Amino acid sequence: SERVRNAIVDMLLAAEDGYVSGQAMSESLGITRTAVWKHLQHLMELGFAIEAVHGQGYRLRGHPDILMAPLLRRRLPSACRLGQDAVWVPRVDSTNALAWRCAREGAPHGLVVSAGEQTGGRGRHGRSWFSPQGGLWMSVLLRRPIPLSRAAEVTLLASVAVRRAIGETTGLWPGIKWPNDIVHHGRKLCGILAEIRADGEVVEQVVLGIGINANIPADAFPPELRRTATSVLAETGTPVDRLALAAALLAAFDPWLEALADDRPAFAELAEEWRAANVTLGRWVRVATPTRLLVGVAERVDDRGVLYIRTESGKVCAVHSGDVLF
Ligand code: BT5
Secondary structure (H helix, E strand, C coil): CHHHHHHHHHHHHHCCCCCECHHHHHHHHCCCHHHHHHHHHHHHHCCCEEEEECCCEEEEEECCCCCCHHHHHHHCCCCCCCCCCEEEEEEECCHHHHHHHHHHCCCCCCCEEEEEEECCCECHHHCECCCCCCCEEEEEEECCCEEHHHHHHHHHHHHHHHHHHHHHHHCCCCEEECCCEEEECCEEEEEEEEEEEEECCEEEEEEEEEEECCCCCHHHCCHHHCCCECCHHHHHCCCCCHHHHHHHHHHHHHHHHHHHHCCCCCHHHHHHHHHHHECCCCCEEEEECCCCEEEEEEEEECCCCCEEEEECCCCEEEECCCEEEC
């Protein structure tokens, strides 16, 4: 029925300012006119503005800013493989969890799963992610063989894509905090969670979860996040078009991912942009890695995305994953 609903939206969008008759929809979809009407009612509940004129049919006057397949597809360049398929649900435990469920059922490369809100949004290392309505909560299923040695680049490339997309759609150019945070004046605007499934030395599937605090009012954050989190709306005073934001980020990320899958340098090509945007290098930091706590200066990030810390003793330690605390 999601397929039918999407087909109806496609027909309405294709008619542009014209009308589509209920009869035409019922015939081309092979469903009754009552069924068509039920779908239209459901679409209106989701925020579609549909005008019905007796004897003419239905006309689309407006649509909600949600990542439904027909809406997202129209915003993407045709060469972009990411986002050509999309599943949107009003609420879900976690879009990453739902994307894995779709993957098990054979969903294709590039599927975008998103939700109006998440009840169990996840961060890294079992942490939770606050995901009320207004945010952009999406997961992209990646089914390209990526060398395990390049897996860390996925997150860094995604962070560059997110930063560009936010910049291009809002004029706000946030910073990047190694490895997975997009920040503005030290407050987190977006978090990225790449969950990978590898077979030996090859990553076969990745669910790339991206959570952008898009249109969340400042006072909607719970007290424990008020000093550390912010949103695009809170910073700019204007809601961002989430479809435009998602489309810009998918279009930027798509070719970089193909480079990774071909084992071509991917992050290396963007390292300069990353460095110019990063807020980590040159700072005195504490880094919690899975095995220890390092204290020192964040010295550099190499072409594979590995962070190097020069500790007080002058020793330089490589960090493949961890949390940086200022
Ligand atoms: C992250 O984890 O930053 C990864 C977040 C990924 C969320 C997306 S949303 C779509 C997809 N589906 C999911 O279920 N997840 C992904 P981490 O670096 O561990 O940061 C988590 C910490 O950030 C929490 O412990 C809080 O302190 C803080 N936090 C939680 N919600 C936040 C929010 N909305 N904005 C800013 N900070 C938040």
